[in-house]
Structures are given as structure tokens and as C-alpha cells.
Amino acid sequence: MAKIKGTIVVDSERCKGCGVCVASCPCDVLALSSEVNGKGYPVVRMARPDACTGCASCGVICPDSCITVYRQKFE
């Protein structure tokens, strides 16, 4: 069966760790990392990458445009 998978790339230095994407993810993929960026903000990361469908909800809501979403179909 074909399956659609997604992944995100976060521009860590732009991310302010607001967590709005974490709350918006319908598949509960994202979490704030314990690591911080140059400004001291915790950066968002994929805690459960296998659950990502590439719906782009996180990218759409991100106020700082730091999430790029990729999606691929596997046969």
C-alpha cells in the first residue's frame, strides 16, 4: 500500500521555541528540544518522525517561517 511520509527541516537560528507548532501538529510529532540555539531558545524537533504525514500544519502556523516541510509518497 502506498504511504505518504513527511519530514521537516527547522532553521534552528530563526526558531524562537514558541511551541505553537507543537500544539498544532495533528499527529503529535513535534516537541521542544532540550538543546538551545544561539539566542537561548529551545528549538523544535521531531520527537516521533515516523508519524509525520507532511501535512504542513506546523509550517503554516510558524510565526517565524522557520519550518520547511517535505513530503514523499512511497509505493
Added chain:
Amino acid sequence: MAEVEIKAENRVYAKPRLMLDNTMHYCPGCSHGTVHKLIAEVIDELGLADRTIGISPVGCSVFAYNYIDIDWMEAAHGRALAVATAAKRLNPDRMVFTYQGDGDLSAIGTAESIHAAARGENVVAIYINNAIYGMTGGQMAPTTLLGMKTATTPYGRDPRLNGYPYKIAEMMAHLDGATYITRQSVHKPANVRKCKAAIKKAFQHAMDGQGFSLVEVVSTCNSGWKLSPVAANEWLEQHMLPYYPLGDIKDVKLDPTR
């Protein structure tokens, strides 16, 4: 299963082309960033990148010109729609929009805003309503909800002392010159997508010479509200949306032979 390949043909969402790489000065989770992004996307999709003039206000979004790669002008506090009127009348082929907060458009700039709408200027006002003066430290705005605590109403807004909040979108809807008035929000991905459609419609409306459009975006000010970004989005849904309901308030077409 194989991993998703990071390549252009698999990319479904990225930072809009017109957004500059400057890191925004807004607080983490501020709605301003999301609305900026929508404007950048809409301008790019309509092919208006080299024909758009934005008017930035006084308020947190005073530096909007640092983030979207179009032509900008900076207006005196509240006077963005007066400046937009001049810009549009002198350059009728340009897309002219203002980006204003509630302190700018509906407090100090009420007169300019109401009269620009009444004259039916072919411009768009993007109106960010977060019910507070964010930049100056969270004081009460005209749009502050009853009972809402701010720096100047520490016990909550009391109508006997501070009066009642008002809805400038509904007020403008009574004016014949205003033809598209809508209220949106950006607190959830679905609302962000609807807000983008509304901004696009307003921009097309202005380019078609259909009169004045107002897109009110009910927004959060998590620093001013003293909440986390996620809690601010929930507070918005529970308290702001019952008083400022979402949806189109007015959508009429002008007679082209007028």
C-alpha cells in the same frame, strides 16, 4: 521504510520568497509573524511583488518593512490610511495596503480609518486586533475586553470607568464605501489558511477598484496578556472569539458602471 528525501520536488511548504532573512523582533509566538507570512505569500501568488506599496504603522509592526521585500512607507501614528489614500490616488495601478494594529487603526487613527472607508478608497487595511497596546507595555486599548486585566486596568476593564470595547469592523460595514469587511484569526492552521484566502480576496478586490476592504485578524499578544504562546491561543479562542466572531461581515460588489 525509506526516509523522505530532502529535495525541491518533495518540498510542500517553505518560507515565502518575499520574506527576508532578517530575524523578526516580535516576541516568540506573536501573530504578527504569521500574518506577515500570509501577506508575502498572497503578493507573490498575485504577481504583485514589484507593484505593491505597504504602509506600516506605529506599534510593534512598525518594522514590517524589514521583513517583506516590497516597497514600504512609514506613516505617522494612526495616519496609515491617509498615506495609503495618497499613494493609491497617485499610483492607481499599484496595490496599496496598510498594516495596522488596534491601537493605530481604531484608537489614534479612528478618524482617518473611518473616512478612508467612507470614501471607498481602493486600498486594503490589514487590522491586527490583539485587544491591548503591545509595544508600550500592555496598556488598555479601546478593543480591550470587559474584565480583561492590562497594565492600566489591573483589576480588569470596568465599563463604568473605562467604557465599553468596540468593533470597528462592524462600524465600517455600515459605510457604503467599504465593500469587503471580514474578521479572521491565525490561532490554528485551518484559520491561517482561511485568513490567507481572505487577504487574497481583499487584495483582488482593491486591484479591481471595488472599494475599501478591511481584514481584521483577531490576534494574540502573549507578552501583554502574560501567557505562554500556546495558552494565549487558547485564551483567544475562549474569550476573544465570542466577542469578536469570525467570518465575513460584508461582501458586496460595486456596480462597474457607477
